[in-house]
Amino acid sequence: MAVTIKDIAKYAGVSVTTVSRALNGYPDVSEETRERIKKIAEQLNYTPNSIARGLVTNKTHTVGLIVSELIKPGAYHPFFLEVLAGIKAGLKKDKYDLILFTVDPESQDATSYEKLCNDRKVEGAIVEGLRLSDPYIEEIKRTQIPTVLIDIPILTDKVGYVSSDNVQAAFEATSYLIKLGHRNIGFINGHGDAAVSFERLEGYKKALEKNNIPYKEEYVVFDDFTQEGGYNSFKTLVFEHPEITAVFHASDLMAIGSFKAAKDLGMKVPDDISIVGFDDIELASLITPGLTTIRQDTFKMGYNAAKHLLSIIKGEKPQHILIPHKLVIRDSARKI
Incomplete structure (x- = not known):
């Protein structure tokens, strides 16, 4: 049978509420008590139920990655794959999960940006590949959902973006x-x-x-x-x-x-x-x-997009983050 916070509370000699607040990082639990509860949880191999925790804290530890027109037949997206790897690496330390949404203009008309994010209970979203004429562009300019765009220059009180110069x-x-x-x-x-x-x-x-x-x-x-x-x-x-x-x-x-x-x-x-x-x-x-x-x-672009999104979720101000570039000289151009 899976270990619950009731079991941890029994071993620690504290209330269930204290265990819950300690494991969820609330500041009203002393550091000594928090560490003791964490140690007991580790000893008992306690695994938190992320869905239940999300219902209580309104935090799902999940963000969305919204990509446009990824499913075209014969499409090849080396840029996207590198960005995706960077995003996953950027979310790893904070233990956030990632949900991939593929959209096109028709699906954007059918389901608003707010509804897409709220229905899937993501805390924020990274957006890549949208066209300037896509319906979500205007919605994102007004959104209160923490959002980071890749290569799309929109900056508001909830939206930042990452790009090269x-x-x-x-x-x-x-x-x-x-x-x-x-x-x-x-x-x-x-x-x-x-x-x-x-x-x-x-x-x-x-x-x-x-x-x-x-x-x-x-x-x-x-x-x-x-x-x-x-x-x-x-x-x-x-x-x-x-x-x-x-x-x-x-x-x-x-x-x-x-x-x-x-x-x-x-x-x-x-x-x-x-x-x-x-x-x-x-x-x-x-x-x-x-x-x-x-x-x-592009890996760094994805990594920084993820880190910046988490900072916006925590209440920090959105920014435009520039990723360094470099001219790589090989053999396809010659002097004349």
Whole structure:
């Protein structure tokens, strides 16, 4: 039979209420009594019932991870998997459980953000992958549920966010290509419904401006952050503007798509075209030639998102947390 707090109270010679308050960290129990009760609980191999404790304390020690469009057929999400690993690591010390919610615009219309979180009794949520036009964006701006967004810049009294410095990172990637002698630089950007697309475009523009290179709107293509998006955009860009000698990409998956497109067009990377990506997923170092890219520490992004969410749950002020990035130089871009 499972050990209960009644058994601990009997061994400790205290009331059931004292045991409950000691194990749940209430300050009105002396440190000496708390430690004695904890020791007895360990000796008896007591395991607390998290559901029952949640009903009493209104704390479930559970948070949600809300991810958009994760279940598309053929979807590949190396970014998400690294973020997820970081989130789990960030929650481990505080012994919080994680529930994964996958949503799309239709499900967001059917179930509000508040209802989704409240029905599952999560204390807060981490949100990743939402489009700027998704219904939850406006709801999150008004929510009183502790929330941390990844790569979506919303900051309120209950909402914080974690991101890389996308403007600076794109500036550094484009500046590197300029340093190699490239002046006709294309940019295969993510879709126009993502905050990072606008931020990375800004960084690309700033690098051109600093080096007195005119910005050409026709050199910029918007598409999905996928291999297919990169493949199709590269073919269009190179066909319409054969003078382009280098292409910066808003994601590594897009850059890998461009590798394949270049090969299909009979072009060699970097001899005929220089390619730079963004993310530094594992594949970036495994393809030939190795992909020069911006490294985002996606594990750290997830870890910090989890830690920040727990701090908001405890009543601390939400913040924008910047995760350091790094330009990783490999062999996909050459000097001209």
